[in-house]
Amino acid sequence: MPPRLGMIKHLKGLDTLRALAAVIVLVDHVEIIKKENNIRNYIDNPSLIYPDGHLSVILFFVISGFLITYLLLIEKEKNGRINLKNFYWRRILRIWPLYYLVLFLSYFIFNPDYSFGRILLSVLIFPNVAFAIRETWDVSPQIWSIGVEEQFYIVWPLLFIFISKKKKALFYIAGLIIILTLLPFGLKFINLVFFKSEEFYTIISRFFYGTKFNCLGIGALLGFIFFKNKDGISKILLTYNFLTIIFTLLPFVLWFFKFKTEHLNDELYAVLFAFSIYNIVRHPKINIDNAVTRFLGKISYGIYLYHWTIIILVVKYMPKYDAFYLYNLLLYASVLGLTIFISWLSFVTYERFFLNIKKKYEFLNKQQKSD
Incomplete structure (x- = not known):
């Protein structure tokens, strides 16, 4: 059985x-x-x-869909319901402070x-639109994925409450993934026939180049499968260790060699990433974690958001050397x-301040329930 709430502190491999x-x-x-x-x-x-x-973002999406769904399932099993207020409050305190900073x-x-x-869409967290x-926020364009x-975090818990009550929840999620995958093709077909714009x-x-709700959905489907922990899947993984490791590495090998x-390149990788994530988290003989990657994984949100500004400033002010390799090394x-350094400093000061508020809120909530 997979670890349950209270027992689960860390799923191995995700930080790496x-x-x-x-x-x-x-x-x-x-x-x-x-x-x-x-x-x-x-x-x-x-x-x-x-x-x-770009495929890094697809990997982030699959991890997010997987983890959020898995945690929602654990909460529902423990409490019999999903506390939407707590869910949204936790997401706000984790995502918004650094995003707006x-x-x-x-x-x-x-000073663009x-x-x-353009400002309004980004402030309202619609940078993908x-x-x-x-109207890209091109002084920090990577915010579109946030x-x-x-x-996804706004809509998915509401759909989850409905879907998780159904006996064939996996089919409902698979159906949503298919609909979201076909949607851009359908819209393009309608445009071709009627508007020609x-x-x-x-x-x-x-819009659909980046707004991959279907890839987040693939992660959500993985969360359901991992939570149910079908014995057949685990037996296959453990029986065919060599093949399991080969297919775990496959998306990263394909990714490296471009x-x-x-068509559907991101969706293909999302499926392959999902298979890898399941194996990395679940298989006892696959361990990719070490102290360095766990550290970088914990501050990865900061790395993702700060790096564009830092690159621009370093490229602008660092002296240009004729020696190509020396310049690149520096x-x-x-x-x-x-x-x-900045991501770590941000994490232990600015972000931790809001994470501590989140912990206090969760503690007070537990106290109120026990009273």
């Missing part, structure tokens, strides 16, 4: 996966910003292979000339060092 995703995003964005500043970069070098940062800092540092609509209509996750086509493409499909050392 978060650390991996955050570092790959950072590397990808260093190269993008170098290219934007006409600095020799690895994007323009087709002979060099390194992972696509980075939003404010990036605006204050770079943004329209009211702003991206779709070409908007996607927050929108290039602008509408572009908005659909840009394997892509023309650039990456500076960006990684500063991002990790």
Whole structure:
């Protein structure tokens, strides 16, 4: 049986996966910003292979859908219900403080000339919608994925309460995933037949490029499967250890060598990531954690949100060296060092302040229930 509430303090492997995703995003964005500043970069070098940062976000989505669903199932089993107020309060205290701090800092540092609509959409945590209509918060554009996750967190608990009461909950989730996957194709078909609008086509493409609720749904489906812990799945994993390890590594090998499909590439990787996450968390012989990756995983939210601003400033103010490899060594050392330090400092001071409020709120809630 999987660990239950009270027993579960940490699911192994998740911090390491978060650390991996955050570092790959950072590397990808260093190269993008170098290219934007006409600095020799690895994007323009087709002979060099390194992972696509966009798939890091897909991995984050699958982990989020999995963990949130699993914790909701544990809460429902323990208490017989989901406390929506507590759920939303916990998410707000974890996500909003750093999101709004980075939003404010990036605006204050770079003082961009943004329209009211662009500012409003990002303040209301709809940066993915702003991206779709070409109103990207480009002084810190990675915030679009935080908007996607927050929108998922608002809607999913409500759907979860309905779906979890059904005997065939897995089929309902699978149905939602299929609908969300087919939705952009349906909208494009309607546009092609009735409107023939290039602008509408572009908005659909840009919106669904990042707003992968179906990938979060794949994570949610994984959460249900992991919670139910079907004996058949566990027996197969333990019986065929070698194959299990091969398929656990498969998405990361494909990712590193930039394997892509023309359609549904993110969805394919989401399914493969889900399989890997299940094995990494569940299989007793697979352990990818160590002290460094656990540390980086804990501060990965800060790494993800701070790194863009740090890269821009380092690229702008660090001296340019003719020696390409020396420049890159100093650039990456500076960006990684500063991002990790600032993310750690933020975590133990600013973020911890709000996390402590969350803990006090949860403690008071437990006390009220016991009284």
